[in-house]
Amino acid sequence: MVSKNVFLIVAATYCTIIDKSQGQEDCVPSVKSVSIASNATLFWEVDPDRPCEITNFKIDIEGDREDEYHFTVTESFVDLSFLEICEKWQFTVTPISNEVIGFAHTMTSYIPLPPDADLTINRFRFSLSGRTLILEWDLRNQTLGDCTLEYLLTLQDLDRGTIEDAYVEGRTARVDTVSPCITYEMNVRAINQAHPAREGPIARLNLVMGNRAQSAPTLKSVEAKATSLTLTWTLEGDANRCPLRSFYIDGGNYFNVSVPLQGVEDPSTVSMEITGLRSNSMYLMRASVENSGGWSQTTPIAVQTLDWSTD
CATH class of the missing domain: 2.60.40.10 (Immunoglobulins)
Structure with a gap:
């Protein structure tokens, strides 16, 4: 009877040990980042949140010219100076912990120019x-x-x-x-x-940079009255900093107006008033701007004055 009880106790203890070992999980390591230095040394970092015992690292290298290299190392770096400079390579580093394959990290890059390369x-x-x-x-x-x-x-x-x-x-x-x-x-x-x-x-x-005439001016706004027009134009501003000279409106046989622009504070806009016009009349005109590079192309517009009742 005594031997039978001893056998049961030993068997129960063995079963307990088996169950406990089956509940344990393997430590799975992970490589967090991969970089390459100017001396063609590939190095990487292991995820500190997975403090596993690293047995070795599996290195897989594939080039865009169908070259391949596969080997293992125990350190967290490897000298790749044997690879061709400026060939595009894919580097994959996989950590291994006691035959447990961890999470790999892949980087695509070139073998860089050496530190003593002439950069002149x-x-x-x-x-x-x-x-x-x-x-x-x-x-x-x-x-x-x-x-x-x-x-x-x-x-x-x-x-x-x-x-x-x-x-x-x-x-x-x-x-x-x-x-x-x-x-x-x-x-x-x-x-x-x-x-x-x-x-x-x-x-x-x-x-x-040499002289260059401005682009044709752009009409920004019009204020029309019965016998006058106030026109505001947009110029190139800082896009053309050649010295401005004048702004000119050619109204044919009806009027010709010139505005001097030397020393203006805002070279991006210019306003002018044309007076002595007939009410309720359409006027055709052309605008241009002169700087040290000459005259710009002209901008044609048509504007109608108001009649007296509307004004």
């Missing part, structure tokens, strides 16, 4: 296409490519001292904000975006 700008030049300024440049050393480069372009208005800048991908930029008759200083430099970022030397270009 060569042949910084410009051209004009209509009213658009086109800037172009090259790298002095083009053998490695520029897959991990972006370019910082700075445009300084030397007349006002204002500065605009923008980050550009590729070696060309179109600028629509320049004004004729203004002196600009343009700077461009290459920046290797791979961590840690590194900037190349500045290339500089000074440009004096």
